[in-house]
Amino acid sequence: MTTRRTHKKFLQRLPERTRLLLLSFVVGVCSGFAAVFLTWCIDSIKNILDGTLSFSNNLQYLILPGVGMLLSLLLLRYVVRDNISHGVTKVLLAVSRGESKIKPHNMWSSVLTSSITIGFGGSVGAEAPIVYTGAAIGSNIGRVCDLSYRNITVLLGCGAAGAIAGIFKAPLAGVLFTMEILLFNLSLSSMLPLLISTISATVVAYIFRGQTPMFACALTPFSMGNIPFYVLMGVILGFGSLYFTGTTLWLEDKLGKLGNGYLRWALCAVALGLMIFLFPQLYGEGYSVLEDLLNGRDIADGQHSVLRFILGSNWGVVLFFLMVFFVKVLAMTATNAGGGNGGTFGPTLFCGAIAGFVVARTFNLMGASVPEQNFVLVGMAAMMAGVMQAPMTAIFLIAEISGGYDLLVPLIIASTVSYGTVRLFNKYSIYTKRIAQSGDLLTHDNDQAALTLMSTASLIRDKYPRIYIGGHLREVVSAIQDNNAAVAAVLDKKGRFQGLIDIGNIRKYLLRTDLYDIVKVVNVMEQAPALILENEKMESVMQKFDTTGAWRLPVVDEARHYKGFISRSRLLMAYREELKMISNSD
Numbered sequence: 001m002t003t004r005r006t007h008k009k010f011l012q013r014l015p016e017r018t019r020l021l022l023l024s025f026v027v028g029v030c031s032g033f034a035a036v037f038l039t040w041c042i043d044s045i046k047n048i049l050d051g052t053l054s055f056s057n058n059l060q061y062l063i064l065p066g067v068g069m070l071l072s073l074l075l076l077r078y079v080v081r082d083n084i085s086h087g088v089t090k091v092l093l094a095v096s097r098g099e100s101k102i103k104p105h106n107m108w109s110s111v112l113t114s115s116i117t118i119g120f121g122g123s124v125g126a127e128a129p130i131v132y133t134g135a136a137i138g139s140n141i142g143r144v145c146d147l148s149y150r151n152i153t154v155l156l157g158c159g160a161a162g163a164i165a166g167i168f169k170a171p172l173a174g175v176l177f178t179m180e181i182l183l184f185n186l187s188l189s190s191m192l193p194l195l196i197s198t199i200s201a202t203v204v205a206y207i208f209r210g211q212t213p214m215f216a217c218a219l220t221p222f223s224m225g226n227i228p229f230y231v232l233m234g235v236i237l238g239f240g241s242l243y244f245t246g247t248t249l250w251l252e253d254k255l256g257k258l259g260n261g262y263l264r265w266a267l268c269a270v271a272l273g274l275m276i277f278l279f280p281q282l283y284g285e286g287y288s289v290l291e292d293l294l295n296g297r298d299i300a301d302g303q304h305s306v307l308r309f310i311l312g313s314n315w316g317v318v319l320f321f322l323m324v325f326f327v328k329v330l331a332m333t334a335t336n337a338g339g340g341n342g343g344t345f346g347p348t349l350f351c352g353a354i355a356g357f358v359v360a361r362t363f364n365l366m367g368a369s370v371p372e373q374n375f376v377l378v379g380m381a382a383m384m385a386g387v388m389q390a391p392m393t394a395i396f397l398i399a400e401i402s403g404g405y406d407l408l409v410p411l412i413i414a415s416t417v418s419y420g421t422v423r424l425f426n427k428y429s430i431y432t433k434r435i436a437q438s439g440d441l442l443t444h445d446n447d448q449a450a451l452t453l454m455s456t457a458s459l460i461r462d463k464y465p466r467i468y469i470g471g472h473l474r475e476v477v478s479a480i481q482d483n484n485a486a487v488a489a490v491l492d493k494k495g496r497f498q499g500l501i502d503i504g505n506i507r508k509y510l511l512r513t514d515l516y517d518i519v520k521v522v523n524v525m526e527q528a529p530a531l532i533l534e535n536e537k538m539e540s541v542m543q544k545f546d547t548t549g550a551w552r553l554p555v556v557d558e559a560r561h562y563k564g565f566i567s568r569s570r571l572l573m574a575y576r577e578e579l580k581m582i583s584n585s586d
Contacts, residue, residue, distance in 0.1 A: 005578030019145060027155055066270070072116050105266070107136045112229055127345030131163050158194055158196075161194050220374055356377075359375060377411075381394040387430050391415045464488055470516070473519040489562050501524055
């Protein structure tokens, strides 16, 4: 305990910028170890199950995923006692709400539940849980070390970036992921901590998992003649991305309406088991399928699927893997809705690879001659760019995890076209859709970001006199004589707001002592032009000021209990200060 206090005092004596750089290294190392540990846990659970259980006729596909979902559900309900699904969305929410606070248990709970879910065959990815874990590490270390809110946010981003770098062995992708998806208004001064974090996490991954790229493969050199095919694939995968996002959110909403968690688990477990039984490629993350596709290995046996009779013809292969693409989205959603814990990151890569293969094989069957392995790789980037709406992350992540920098041009073409196609129909990504609907989304627009980061409650001032609505002018004079406020709040006996008195408008009565006990409060009060709720979104508050032209507006709770006033001057001052903080690059 003494040593811990000594270290904390030492850190506190350092300038905060120096502390941030040192802690970014610590966070990167911790995130790297977390990523290594998660992959080890998943592989260990898979190996234990494969070595101890013996199933025939692919029965493990019917049973094991549901068991993993149930174990995860029980851990979440009785041990963690919190909802930790949708890790990337929750990190975004923590940043957008201006807190950057993530609960300490998220430093281990996501790793535990996701490793069980995926190890038992749940059809989800490990990347979103490890991002949540890394962000929690950064957030909690920053708070323990007494950093400012802004630097806690940077450290949260360092944890998320380190997690991506550690899980994929891709440092540049970690930085881009954080800048494109998580920290929209990150200043240039934050680049150094992010780079320190991602490099340290990548080195940890190299030490324990080797330096070979995650999906190392031999690719065909890029040909200019294939550009039209890459453009067309970008459009196709753009629409595929819309299917992925729309179906996921729609199905989550439908399954979420089942109030009984065990009933939801039972339905999802049966559905998931049947889907994996029919399409074994959906078992677990499915990265072995990606490796086969990227290396041109024979996939015509369909991993002994009961539907392998479809694979007897060339067009049958296209049909089979097209079904795999569509069903993967359903399997992923069922896994998460049924109590499992995993992300959409891995399934996005999987669907992109499958779609790229289907598109390339279709082109070739129609008389073209395109390299299928290249299209598999580029399809992964195009799908990621469309679903996550993060084209730079998609381009460089796929290049880093495959060593496919020779395909940088088609990666850029397909990702850009896919992203552009999606943006024509959907403004938000799979991570930001629901946050945007609630008004909590922090965007690249500095004006909008400033409003999002501002808190209505922090602007309330309660220095104004309170007057009972049943009183007379004498009570008004008594309340304002030692107060320089410009208005007074009129309340009923339960503290509910009834109106206001503009002191300037009643000056004509102040010297008429003969009217003090005649004129009633209700005769001199005015109705407020608008009321502000104490937790109202700042964009709505600003709109009320613009619409009414008022200088100050009263704030109440849902039951109309009076909380204070917000003045236009205080609102604009806070707004300018927030804009200055966002735009500051020092």
